[in-house]
Amino acid sequence: MNLFRAAGMVVWALRSAAACTLRGRIWLPFAAIAGIQVIAFAMVLNFHRGILSPLVVPLITGFAGPSATHYPNFYLSLPIVFSRLSLILSVLVTCIMVGAAIVLFAQAFGRVEYMSPWKVARKRYPALLIATLILAVCLFAVPYLALLFPRDAMLQNGMVRWGVRGLLLLLSVLVQSFLIYAAAWIILRNERALKAVADSFRLTRSTFLPTFVIVALPAVLLYPLSFLDSRADLFVTKFRPEAVAGLILIQIFLELLFGFLLVGATTRIFIYQTEEAA
Amino acid sequence: MKRALPFALLTLALLAGCSGDPDLGNRFRAERAFWDANAEAGRLSIRPELVSEATWHKVVDTFSAIPTQYPAKGKGATALELRGVHAHALLAAARIYGTLGDSVAMLDVYSRIENEYEDLPLVTGEVAFARGRIAESQRDWNAALGAYQEALTRVAPKASDAGVAGAVIELPLRMARIRVVAARDSTMSFRHQAYRDAETYYRDMIAKADTLTALDARAYMADVAADQNEWDEAASHLKSLETVLSGMKPPPKDPASARYALAQLQLRSKSPAETVQATLLSLIKDYPESPFVAQAELGLAYSYAQNGNPDRALQALDAVSAIKTAPEDLAGQALLLKAQILDRTGKWTEAQQILAALPVDHPLSEAALLAPIEVVRHYESAGDTEGTQAALAKAETAYRDFLNRYPTGPVSILAQEKLARTLTQQKRYDLAVAEFVRLGEALGQHPAGAQYLAVAAQLALQQLGDTTRATEILDRTATQYANRKVGLWASEEAARLRKGSQ
DSSP states (O other): OEEEEHHHHHHHHHHHHTTTTTHHHHHHHHHHHHHHHHHHHHHHHHTTTTTTHHHHHHHHHHHHHHGGSSHHHHHHHHHHHHHHHHHHHIIIIIHHHHHHHHHHHHHHOOOTOOHHHHHHHHTTTHHHHHHHHHHHHHHGGGGGGGGGGGGHHOOOOOOOHHHHHHHHHHHHHHHHHHHHHHHHHHHHOOOOOOHHHHHHHHHHHHHHHHHHHHHHHHHHHHHHHHHHHHHHHHHHSSTTHHHHHHHHHHHHHHHHHHHHHHHHHHHHHIIIIIOOOO | OTTTTHHHHHHHHHHHHHHTTHHHHHHHHHHHHHHHHHHHHHHHHTSSSSSSSHHHHHHHHHHHHHHSSSSSOOOOOHHHHHHHHHHHHHHHHHHHHHHHTOOHHHHHHHHHHHHHOTTTTHHHHHHHHHHHHHHHHHHHHHHHHHHHHHHHHOOOOTTOOSSSSHHHHGHHHHHHHHHHHHHOOOHHHHHHHHHEEEEEEHHHHHHHHHHHHHHHHHHHHEEEEEETHHHHHHHHHHHHHHHHHHSSSSSSSOOHHHHHHHHHHHHHTTTTTTHHHHHHHHHHHHOTTTHHHHHHHHHHHHHOOOOOHHHHHHHHHHHHHTTOOHHHHHHHHHHHHHHHHHHTOOHHHHHHHHHHHHHSTTTTTTTHHHHHHHHHHHHTTOOOHHHHHHHHHHHHHHHHHHHHHHHHSSHHHHHHHHHHHHHHTOOOOHHHHHHHHHHHTTTTTTTHHHHHHHHHHHHHHHSSSHHHHHHHHHHHHHTTTSSSSHHHHHHHHHHHHHHHOO
16 A cells, blocks of 8 residues: 555545544443443552452552552552453453444444444453453563663663664554454454454554554554653652642543544444445 | 343442451542642652641641541451551651651650560661661760660661661661760770670671672671771771672672772871872772762772872862763862962962852752852961951852852751851851851751750850850750750759849
């Protein structure tokens, strides 16, 4: 695919997704994802309250060690604790919402009008869970690749540090790009999880540039916030430690908006490539 | 089945509620309250002179309320940690009482900590350490020795610790020095006896403690040996310390620090100047990247200057100036010494340029404060009365500018002292008395505060002939140092003056 066609496809897919912003029904799955995240976040923030502590403290200590239950260490560990919890939630729960959103977008684009989005998503839950689990494991593993680089060089050289950060961001965007269509294959083509993953790879290969750009856009736009997350120590020392919580709430809200565009745009490309172009 | 689900969930939630750690919530909230109070105290400490006593007392109340607001319920590890937060909050309150000069309230808080938190050796050890410091500053040697011994018994030394565990390593050496001062017996046989415990303690640490602590112990062993004039042994400890540090990758401390300490030891043992110079030169050659190079160059400059070699001294000082990373104070000191050497070699114009630039280039260094006095000294030694007066007026302006511009701290106290002395030299005794009184009050319970108040009283009496003012100052000294010998002396002097004036 040449560069101009790829750029045209990106603009067209994003415009198609943006055109659906006034359809309240499509927002429902995303609002549900954000709602679940906010509830989970509130539970983590209130881990020290009697009824929640037996449920949440093991998660916090498991993700960030026993010192994370102390103040202000808790806020230093909050980004990592919440990102891991979100990853687990995305595998166990929110994959259903993504599935429902794909059906809703497909209907908005004039396809599968007979399908009941939530029923289909629930029915295909096992396959969605496996596909999302594969994506989650890959995304979880990416930051650990930083361990392959000499620690001293990372600490002493800003170029090396930013180079590694850029490489890790690129890798996580690549992983997401190659697995982004798996849910659509499962929901709209009723495929099994592993076949859907393989077909997603194939589809991304044939539409690499537009898919990569659509996945990379939100990742790059959200990167300043992710970077600030990784420097929670700055918030703790310069502002109040609780500022970290505010930052994560902003992130949840922005992910809601970008998630809408990402799912909408990739569903549009999926339908075009599998039905219209064929 | 569907109706049973809410009941099952409710039962689970209740069970979960009951199985939680009862102190976790309070510990978290207490830590937050402690953090907030610390942040507030830190904010107020930026310009303490603008903070009213009532505001400080509010912060003290916040710290003191933490144990009652967030009590420990259980007896587990979390409860113990929570009690640790309580004790540290009370320690913070005691520290503020200390800076406010309320030693009675401070000692009350210490007693409360000792009574209520005796199961926390680290905290009670810190209290014992603080009590030792107070007793030492009051020259109550026996109490100081007792308190330090208690701190040593309770707290295991750890060099990497920024708190009391890191500070207690020095105590055996300090205790040995106190024993010598207290006994007023400086004979070598008594010294050996006084230092025996310290030697045993440090030998034990070298053998058993973790690497960092053992390295610190070796450095203290060198001090112990040097205090007993066992120069060769002290040097051998420092040399072996340097060898150990150089062999470590990366070294936990700069090996050059040991070489620099060796040069200091040679100075102390009155070794020939060539030996000291050779050690410093070897440091510069062997550790060219070390931050100690600047100190070594400055040391060399002092050594050359004292031994009649101003040219090499100036070379060494230029080398300090060339080091961009040299600390502010050290760079300032180098420029001051350069100006002094140039003045002594008849190059006053060059010296004057350096002295004028010093407060601009290194405004927060001690040397910058000494520069105006250096100009006064030059005119005084030249017998130039007019020049001296002009230089004194400039010095006064410089110190007042400094005090207006920078927040209160050790350097501003020094500036205030210089201002008071400049006003005395100008024979403006009225203003000088006021400055000395302000300085004495700013120092709170510090022994130096009493000295400044005494100088103020003396000036008021002898130069102004103002007995009432002198008596007032002495009364103020007696109140500020109520439980000390100096306070008693001030109160007796005030009574004597009152009697004389009647």
